[in-house]
Amino acid sequence: MTRRMHHIGWGWLIALLFVLPVRAWAQQEEEITPARQVENEVDVKKIVFDHIGDAYEWHITTWGGTPVTLPLPVMLYSPRSGWHCFSSARLEEGGSHEGFYIAPEGSPHAGKIVERDAQGAEVRPWDFSLTKNALSLLLNSLLLMAFVLGTARWYRRHPQGSDAPGGLVGFMEMLVMMIQDDIIRPCVGSNYRRFSPYLLTAFFFIFVNNLMGLLPLFPGGANVTGNIAVTLVLACCTFLAVNLFGTRHYWKEVFWPDVPWWLKFPVPMMPLIEFFGVLTKPFALMIRLFANMLAGHMAMLVLFSLIFISASMWPLLNGSLTVASVLFSVFMNALELLVAFIQAYVFTMLSAVFIGLAQERGVEE
Numbered sequence: 578m579t580r581r582m583h584h585i586g587w588g589w590l591i592a593l594l595f596v597l598p599v600r601a602w603a604q605q606e607e608e609i610t611p612a613r614q615v616e617n618e619v620d621v622k623k624i625v626f627d628h629i630g631d632a633y634e635w636h637i638t639t640w641g642g643t644p645v646t647l648p649l650p651v652m653l654y655s656p657r658s659g660w661h662c663f664s665s666a667r668l669e670e671g672g673s674h675e676g677f678y679i680a681p682e683g684s685p686h687a688g689k690i691v692e693r694d695a696q697g698a699e700v701r702p703w704d705f706s707l708t709k710n711a712l713s714l715l716l717n718s719l720l721l722m723a724f725v726l727g728t729a730r731w732y733r734r735h736p737q738g739s740d741a742p743g744g745l746v747g748f749m750e751m752l753v754m755m756i757q758d759d760i761i762r763p764c765v766g767s768n769y770r771r772f773s774p775y776l777l778t779a780f781f782f783i784f785v786n787n788l789m790g791l792l793p794l795f796p797g798g799a800n801v802t803g804n805i806a807v808t809l810v811l812a813c814c815t816f817l818a819v820n821l822f823g824t825r826h827y828w829k830e831v832f833w834p835d836v837p838w839w840l841k842f843p844v845p846m847m848p849l850i851e852f853f854g855v856l857t858k859p860f861a862l863m864i865r866l867f868a869n870m871l872a873g874h875m876a877m878l879v880l881f882s883l884i885f886i887s888a889s890m891w892p893l894l895n896g897s898l899t900v901a902s903v904l905f906s907v908f909m910n911a912l913e914l915l916v917a918f919i920q921a922y923v924f925t926m927l928s929a930v931f932i933g934l935a936q937e938r939g940v941e942e
Contacts, residue, residue: 629800629874630688632709633665633679637795647795649712653677654703655692665706677702713789713799714807721785724749756780756925764929768936772929775818779811780925787870787917791910802920803871805863812859815928820855823935831855858931862924869920877909 635647648666655661658676667674668690671681680686680699690706691699728749731742742750761776762769786801801807831851833841840847 629803629871631804632688633668633690633706635709635712635795635799649707649709651677651690652705652707653690654705656702657692657694661702710799710801710804710807713796713801714786716796717786717789717801718782720789721781724785725781752781752784753777756922760922760926760929764926765933766936771822772818772932775814776925776929776932779814779928780921783811783866783924784918784921787920788914790870790874791913791917800871800874802866803874805867808863808867811866811924812863815862815931816859818928819858819931819935822932827935858927862927865927866920866924869916873909873913873916877913 633651634649637645637647639645648664651661651663651665651668653661655676661675661677663674668677668679672678676692677690678692680689680691684691684699686699686701689701690704691701694700724745728746731746735742741747756777757769757773761773765772765776783802786807789797790800790802792798832848834847834851836847
């Protein structure tokens, strides 16, 4: 009898666990009107592109339904009306100021400040505004300078042969020695000291910006290295370091390589291929860093959005997706920490390899 009651009790418990979520879901479906359903929909595309894109203000958080933002200075030069300088707060909620406004979606200049010309067409003025990515770039650069100058200050105060530093100074020393000994010296060759300042600066600049982009709170969260303009400038710096300091042997290999003569004359096939390679190397550096950091940010945001997408679904499904989303998000954040270092490492290594190929290889000092 006791055993039979035990089985009956388990049967009722299983039935309740199955019926209650279904009943709650049914009540939820009855209470949700079409207007409320549209209101509660999560626009994942808008969330993702608002984060990875640039903006004229810095959205910090939302408090009580009110967004908390940091307005940034807008600096414009219009050929029609000259210079303009004002706060981006004047352009909030589709407003305009002094004839300027932010182009809406569907416009060729969507998200950018535009004005109307004499014919009524949208045109862009010269834009020198301090945007979210530009401000983050400045803050991260100041942070990097503080790290470097703090490390240099420690070494000035401690004579050679003193105890090994710890904390941040020890971490900086470990990274500098690793990049110098494992990348710059073997890849560049005997002339490595000439290029060490640039390569170390490139590594720490990318690494700090990658880490700050993973922080969810101000002043972190900006997608600096996921902006193709930033990676373009970094790639151009490597391009200049390679070609301005390239030796005569390097340029000979570009325009008159050691291949059979019929590959160079009368049709200069190999020189054209080599010259094309000179241009594609910085392009590969630019796209590699940009694509990897952009994809990482997008993947994390989509995983976080699963929590809110499943909020209107069956409660059991919502709970399961929430747990899965949190676990995958933690995993992706840990992976992005590794990617932040790897991308800085790979960019520095490839830059050192390209510079080393343009130098005379000699005996290392």
